[in-house]
Amino acid sequence: MVRILQQSHGLAAFERAISLAHQSKREVLFSQVTLIDEVDPLQFYEAGYKLYQGERSFWQDRTGELTLVGAGNAQTFTSNKKNERFIDIKKQWNEFLLEAVRTGENHAGTGPVAVGGFSFDPRQEAELEWTNFSNGYFQLPSFMLTVNAKGDCFLTSNIVCSEFDDSKKLWERMQEERNQLLSDTEESMKDVSVIKTTEIEPVKWKTSLTSVVKRLKKGEMEKVVLARKILVDFDGKKRSDTVLERLRDDQSASFIFSLEVLDSCFIGATPERLVKKSDEHILSTCLAGSIARGATLEEDQHLSDLLLNDEKNLHEHELVVRMITENLKDLCREVTVPSSPALMKIRDIQHLYTPVKGIAQKGMSVVDFVDRLHPTPALGGTPTHLAMDVIQKEEKMNRGFYAAPVGWMDAEGNGEFAVAIRSGLLHDRHAYLYAGCGVVKDSNAESEYQETLIKFRPMLRAVGGTMQ
Numbered sequence: 001m002v003r004i005l006q007q008s009h010g011l012a013a014f015e016r017a018i019s020l021a022h023q024s025k026r027e028v029l030f031s032q033v034t035l036i037d038e039v040d041p042l043q044f045y046e047a048g049y050k051l052y053q054g055e056r057s058f059w060q061d062r063t064g065e066l067t068l069v070g071a072g073n074a075q076t077f078t079s080n081k082k083n084e085r086f087i088d089i090k091k092q093w094n095e096f097l098l099e100a101v102r103t104g105e106n107h108a109g110t111g112p113v114a115v116g117g118f119s120f121d122p123r124q125e126a127e128l129e130w131t132n133f134s135n136g137y138f139q140l141p142s143f144m145l146t147v148n149a150k151g152d153c154f155l156t157s158n159i160v161c162s163e164f165d166d167s168k169k170l171w172e173r174m175q176e177e178r179n180q181l182l183s184d185t186e187e188s189m190k191d192v193s194v195i196k197t198t199e200i201e202p203v204k205w206k207t208s209l210t211s212v213v214k215r216l217k218k219g220e221m222e223k224v225v226l227a228r229k230i231l232v233d234f235d236g237k238k239r240s241d242t243v244l245e246r247l248r249d250d251q252s253a254s255f256i257f258s259l260e261v262l263d264s265c266f267i268g269a270t271p272e273r274l275v276k277k278s279d280e281h282i283l284s285t286c287l288a289g290s291i292a293r294g295a296t297l298e299e300d301q302h303l304s305d306l307l308l309n310d311e312k313n314l315h316e317h318e319l320v321v322r323m324i325t326e327n328l329k330d331l332c333r334e335v336t337v338p339s340s341p342a343l344m345k346i347r348d349i350q351h352l353y354t355p356v357k358g359i360a361q362k363g364m365s366v367v368d369f370v371d372r373l374h375p376t377p378a379l380g381g382t383p384t385h386l387a388m389d390v391i392q393k394e395e396k397m398n399r400g401f402y403a404a405p406v407g408w409m410d411a412e413g414n415g416e417f418a419v420a421i422r423s424g425l426l427h428d429r430h431a432y433l434y435a436g437c438g439v440v441k442d443s444n445a446e447s448e449y450q451e452t453l454i455k456f457r458p459m460l461r462a463v464g465g466t467m468q
């Protein structure tokens with residue numbers, strides 16, 4: 001049983017929320033933060049399986065500063081708007097919070113926090129595997145664990161009060177559910193086996209890439225990112241818990257996330273930050289240009305040197321830096337960008353990496369930055385609108401939430417969004433995995449194909465899929 005170490009005066013605040021709901025005849029959020037015993041985030045996630053399967057979320061940032069685990073949906077926010085999905089979600093979130101009653105200490109990533117994401121391109125037709133997801137989908141967890149850099153653990157309990165609620169009954173129910181969640185330890189999970197792993201139309205993908213290279217050579221566009229899909233079939237439903245465990249062991253230098261929606265789960269370990277907002281501080285990341293890791297230190301260093309001096313990769317990278325910098329300049333007072341890229345090395349691959357920082361203008365939310373930055377040329381291309389059309393026509397699949405923003409936002413408009421690459425969708429007895437690469441006029445279909453094989457590796461390992 002995880003102990004509650006410090007309890008705020010919850011009941012009085014809760015009764016205030018109920019009476020506000022009665023007076024205004026509107027729903028009012030009650031959100032309570034308590035300090036709890038140290039708990040392993042994955043254990044908390046697993047404990048939520050019985051009661052909240054299909055309503056759990058996980059987020060661990062790549063610096064280890066913040067882990068969030070959500071169990072149960074106090075409220076969901078969805079948008080199916082095509083052009084205004086970001087602003088629609090932001091508006092719903094802000095309106096929902098107008099009369100919220102909050103109690104307990106306020107720490108970063110505690111209190112009302114919504115976890116979720118957006119689709120890559122809302123114009124794409126929903127393919128079967130993505131039907132549970134809207135163009136914007138966020139969950140406000142009923143119970144959320146927050147672990148900060150010091151290892152302090154907080155539990156936020158969120159409950160939506162309405163004019164029809166009886167305060168005593170609702171309060172007791174919340175306490176009961178919370179105690180059950182904190183005392184539940186899941187017995188060991190039975191894992192399923194992989195039946196087969198199938199690449200979807202790899203030959204057609206290479207042909208398509210070659211035809212796009214021809215158009216790039218003619219100067220129609222500068223860059224297009226093309227992605228493809230691998231299907232893994234299991235002999236039963238794959239649980240996201242087992243995949244998260246593997247990702248956490250293997251990919252600690254990445255953002256690790258999961259988002260359960262009914263019987264689907266979007267899950268991954270991405271190295272790419274889209275944007276982080278903490279008060280006025282903005283941090284974005286340009287990540288584009290890739291090469292394999294070496295088997296020895298010398299070989300790895302040799303590959304790093306090749307990447308840092310390779311014209312094609314530097315060009316791919318520069319397009320991302322340019323776009324992100326220009327857009328941040330519109331939304332920030334100061335923008336700082338290093339003059340040349342550094343390397344980001346993760347387990348299977350190394351990338352060119354440029355962090356871009358800024359000081360946000362007043363009144364901005366992290367979602368305003370997401371709206372402005374997505375899709376960057378790291379996942380779309382240059383110019384954006386042409387590249388998006390080529391992606392839609394050539395890929396012949398729906399990216400869903402792959403390559404799109406996933407993350408969290410709080411009541412103050414702070415939060416962080418990653419670009420959901422190195423990811424996949426668990427649905428039914430299948431995992432759909434996605435990977436892509438930046439294509440420029442000097443690209444070659446076979447080497448880009450090989451690059452996607454490297455990018456599939458973390459998720460393939462995590463779900464247990466095998467490729468010959």
Ligand SMILES: C=C(O[C@@H]1C=C(C(=O)O)C=C[C@H]1O)C(=O)O
Binds near residue numbers: 438455
């Ligand atoms: C498209 C992906 O990765 C993107 C493409 C990269 C490249 O082409 O060099 C590097 C990092 C990401 O911005 C992916 O992993 O699926």
